[in-house]
Amino acid sequence: MAWRKALVLYAIYLAVALAAGGFLIIFSSPLLRFFQPIKGAAGDYRFWLAIAGSVVFWVGLFALMHRLPNPLKRRIITGATFLAGLYYVLEYYLPGHNQVLFFWRPAHGNPFTPLKQSVGYATMVVAGFSFFLAAINLSLVHARNLLRLRSGWYNSLAFFLAFIAMALFGLWSSYAPTARFGGLAVSRWHGYLFQEMYVPLNATMFSVLAFYIATAAFRAFRVRTAEAGFMMTAAFVVMLGQVPVGMWLTSSLPLHGPLSALRVEVMANWLLGVINLAAMRAVLFGVLVGYLAMSLRIWLSLERGAFFEQEL
């Protein structure tokens, strides 16, 4: 019964999409005339009128949707997700210029392809606006620590000072590159913060892993079974075969001929390029099928999880 309900729902979404598509096609000329840049831009009152109108429209639309009951809100979100994904699916699967799908050869090519750049552009900008969510979240956490003077509050203070300094000098050097602060060019301040603090801190944080992997190898890499021995041998061959000292160890063997197969770099390249390749390909098949399943589940809003289960 549930699948029938879902089928009806997606049929409704498709009908809405077809209706919207039909509307866009019929009214494409007046719509294109409407959505034109205003020549005077910010100096023209019509520009600000259009901006105000858009804001009122958007706020009004969402205020109206806010009054709807929760199940209907959920349907709207599901529908929006479905229609968004439907765009790329149709863009790929519908025939393009000089292509045929069964008996259909569209005269002007796939109508969705010209919009691909605009969709990508819009996604880029929207994703850019959403970046500050992370910054706000971090700031809230550290602000709480600082205001309540919790243990380690000075770390939160350091976070804020570093955040403000980097953002300030970055923006300042970007928009006023010749400005000076404290006797130094702002670009120099930015350079010290980025090149001499951020880069070394980040690089060192990752490089600490070298030490941890060495101790992990000592404590945990135990050859308890034949398979583990196989794995260790492969690891040794790959480690030696990719560095000059390993190449030097078997350098007395000829570069060509049957004995060349015993050269450590040849063995390493064979392990990586044949056995590892095939094993990773097999894993990749599974990953790709899982990727498709996940994409379908998200597209059809079948996914369950903390975010998706949040109450509206």
Added chain:
Amino acid sequence: MGDYRTRRLIWVLLAAAVMGVLIYPVRMRMLVSPPAYQLYRAVEALPKNKLLIVSCSWEAGTKGENAPQTEAILRHAFQRGLPVAIFGLNYAAGPMLAGDIAAQVAPEYGRKYGRDWVNWGYRTGGSQMVAGLARDIPGTIRQDVNKTPVDKIPVMRGVNNIKDVSMIIEITPSLTVPIFIRYLYGVYRTPIGYACTGVMAPEAFPYLDSGQLVGMLKGLTGAAEYETLIGHPAKGMAGMGPQSFAHLVVIAIILLGNILYLRERARSRRP
């Protein structure tokens, strides 16, 4: 306590091995692996009238591997006089770090910013941005890092869409290369090269075998191999001595750990 002493001893050994070889360098011969050679050959065959895009989606954290790779690839491109565009997908710092490298390397070959290379900067949007980029590059990128509109940059003249791009080389520590493989190679057959950290290299071999990647550089050794091929040893080759001895230390540590484990096991089995 003993465990802590053992850990610190291992760390001191490792640091000593690496720093010792940096202070007293050991000259070693580097043989080139097939994936690096394939990438070199692919770049050697690129036409000079199409743009080479170098996607530097790496961060300062993996500078040790990705920076030498970026330098080697840019050197090769500038040597050959290929028009180059740098940008980054995942990490904000990548294009800036790569831009600094390009700014140092380009003058050595008489290449000028704007005329021979451009830095588009960082772009958000992931897969959707790449899919849109294929259709309209100037419309998607719009400006470079210096806020110059791309239509005013000489190297971008005639570059409209993916058909005007000769190749994309993705330099990254993360798995962003499938984005280019799916939406650029998969749809438009744009050649894709890959320069990754050592960790990601084994997972990329299936793409290399199927032709979805034209070549690959694996970590610092990949950079060293590429420097050998272009005849300009730099940070990659300089790192091979310490890398070799670090590997020997790790192998010795693993063997020692297993010897101690077997000895302990034999002791515990004795009645």
Added chain:
Amino acid sequence: MTPTHDAIGIWLAAVCTIAIYSILYRENVLFRLFEHILIGLATGYGAYIVVTQVLHPLWYTPTFEEGRWYDIFALLTGALFYTIFSRRLAWMSRFAMGVLMGLGAGLGIVGFITELAPQLQASFKPLNTINNVMVLVTVLTVMSYFFFSREHGRGLAASSRLGRWLLMVGFGAIFGNTVMARMSLFIDRANFFINDWAPQVKHLALWLWAHLT
């Protein structure tokens, strides 16, 4: 060499590097402090890069300087994400997230075909060399190892066992490459210590010697 890689810059970088490496000795206040400084710098850097390289050229300039008034909808859609901070309005953030995820999912469905097809094709090589035979055998046996839809009979169990062995080779290669990658990152910092910082320490020591004796 960047202009900030002078004595001040190098000493600043050295202090930062030593502060992070101090974790290897033990957990300490200096490490925590510089860890938080790193997070602050990273967040600030990300914020200013997004403003100067994404929002300003791709949204502000087209909207307010070129008159593309309809680009305001990008700001309005992006603003929906921030409703997550209000319990009453949080459903709007799910709308925006749903649209972005829907776009990503649709693209993912397309990407599945374009990524998988060449892989399938490349798996079926002519069986005229040992390597090609090994590739096919490895792919099939490793896939049989991950086949859980049916209980493994004798044939499938043997194939699965062989697949496991071959998978171990792959994991060994991954481990070897992981060690290689991590060591490279440390080599970069060690290079900084030896080639950049050590000469500064030497200059300082000589200066102190000259002035104190």
